[in-house]
Amino acid sequence: MARPGAARPGGVPWPVVARSPAARRLGACLFLAVIAAVVTGPSGDADRPLAGIEGSFTPARAAGFAAGGLALWALSIGADRLTTRLRSAGHGAALGGGRLAALGGGAWVTPAGAAWASFRRGRWAAFRRGRWSAPAGNLALLAVAVAVPPLLSTAAQQALVSEIGIYALLALGLNVVVGYAGLLDLGYIAFFAIGAYTTAYVTSADAMPWHAPWQVNPFFALPVALVVAAVAGVVLGGPTLRLRGDYLAIVTLGFGEIVQLLANNADGVTGGPRGVFGLPPLSVDLPGVHYSWGLRPLPYYYLLVVLIVLVMVVFGRWERSRTGRAWTAIRQDEVAAEATGVATMRMKLLAFAVGASVSGFAGVVLATKQFFNPQTFGLQSSLLVLTIVIFGGMGSRLGVVLGALVLQGTAFLLRDTVPPADRYIYFGAVVILMMIFRPQGLLPPRGPRAPASPGPAAAPERPAVPTERAGAPGPAGPAASTEAAR
Structure with missing residues (x-):
């Protein structure tokens, strides 16, 4: 007998209804x-x-x-x-010859239905299986990213798209660490700071109290910041990547806090809380080629688009290589991956170095386009990048870019309604709802394609098994079987 209140009048329990x-x-x-x-x-x-x-x-x-x-x-x-x-109703000729044909349009609906069914079975089915969907989605997003920003009228909107590009680049780098290799890094924003301060150190003698004896063009600070951030990733990962799970997250969180505190307190090296400003804008000055990004946000945005496309292409090739498969094996089961011969420590160090180098790229763009101070690289920024990766879909390159667009666009829409410190409440609520209703993220990564089916195979013939008479085994058993076979 059902307990009172355990089911609706229709007989379906309320928990089942709530989970429908x-x-x-x-x-x-x-x-x-x-x-x-x-x-x-x-x-x-x-x-x-x-x-x-x-x-x-x-x-x-x-x-x-x-x-x-x-x-x-x-x-x-x-x-x-x-x-x-x-x-x-749309399989084969049923779409045209079924109910719609009964309405009086059978003479012309039937060919249309057959054509539509053929299209669905052919190119549309191939599109939905993923043969064209990923390139089409990437091209559509690239077209929107190139065409829409010039139509934005205000400087705040143009600065917004540039900020979205920075966070998308950061999320792509963290996606390698969290999404591919399955390593929870809560201090990822520290490499962003290392890239920005490295750029200030090698490009301007006036912006930093302590600077390099030689100064380089800001454009050539890109490879310098990449190498320095990658080395920092290896230095952090060397002694800490033997830890797993929450222990690794706590250690990386401490690393991020240490970098921010050093930047805030080392006035004679980093400038302290007053921050860094007055860096020369990004420019290319080669024989026959001279271009300066200036102070306008749109040129930096298009540079970010180029960097994002380059990173997505490289990571896409990497994901399908032996390195990508090794990262996937480590994420799924590190012990099993090591047992099958994967150099887990080396692969995890590589993931940390790659993610840190991409963050260093973003730090160069930030340093040359605007003012920054140690508060820019706080824990909230690191958690925001992690939220973007989780929201977009861990392991999905296009997903994290869309996640940066949605979350940063939402923050821009909330600027006049919600105080800046309270916006993270909404981000947390979004992540909770995403974990409940769509844990794979906004645009999850596509799984490996299933191999083509070889078709129904004929069942193998069962080998003839000589039967023995029931009873105790003994020398008479084989003799009786041989006699029966004769």
Whole structure:
């Protein structure tokens, strides 16, 4: 006998209803409605920081946005049901010769249905299997990234896309460490700081109290910062990568805090809390080639786009190589990977060095385009980059770029409504919801393609087994079997 209150009147237990796809989708739609209400609501002030949130949920606004969330949920459910019915009626000539033909259009609907079914079985099916989807998605994102920023009218919007590019580059580097090799690094932002301060050290004698005896062009600081950050990654990883899990995360967290404290307290070396400013802008000065990025944000943005595309291409080739397969084996089971001959320590050091070098790249761009100080490289920035990787999809290159776009764009929309210190509450809520409803991330990595099916194979013939008479084994058994065979 069922316990009272354990089931709905229809007989389905409430926990089952709450875990159903429709209930989860309803929760996601209502969450989007709440975010939309906060973003479009009034802004608070320093005395009452929650006044904006209170004004966002007046009875009229709450009812309107709740109705909008329910409408979005109903549309998504209806779209799924319509898609299911069309798919069930669209195989072969049934799409044209079935119910639609009965409406009076059978003479021309049947060929159309057959053509559509053929297209679905052919190129569209190949597209959905991933043969064209990844290149098409990358090209579409690249086209948007190149075409949209010049249309932005305000300097704040142009600075936003440049900041999105920096965080996307940082997330791509951390994706190697966390997404490929499965190493939780909470001090990743320290390599970002190392790249920025290295650039200031080798490019300007006026910006730093302690600087190099020789100065180089800021553009040539890119390889210098890459090498210095990679060496820092190896120096950190050498003694610490024998740790695993939470222990490694705690050690890397301490490394990030040490770098920030050194930058903040070593006034005679880094400039201290006042930060670094006045660096020469990024420029190329070669025979016959001279170009300066100046102080405008868009040229730096397009440089970041080039760096992001280059990093994505290199990491894509790397992912399909022996190194990428070794990282995958370490992430899945390090003990088994080491037992099969993978040099786990060397592969983990390589992952740390590669991720740190990409972070050093981003540090060069940051140092040459704007002012920075030790507060730029705090724990919150490191957690934000990790949030981008988790939100976009660990191991997915395109996913982390989309994650940087969504999260940084959301922070820009919340700038007039939510105080800067409170925005991380929303980021944490987004990560929690993502872990509940879509733990694989916004755009998870594609798995390895399944090999082509060889087709049904004929069942092997069962070998003839000589039967023996039931009874105790003895010398008469084989003799009896031989006699029966004769």
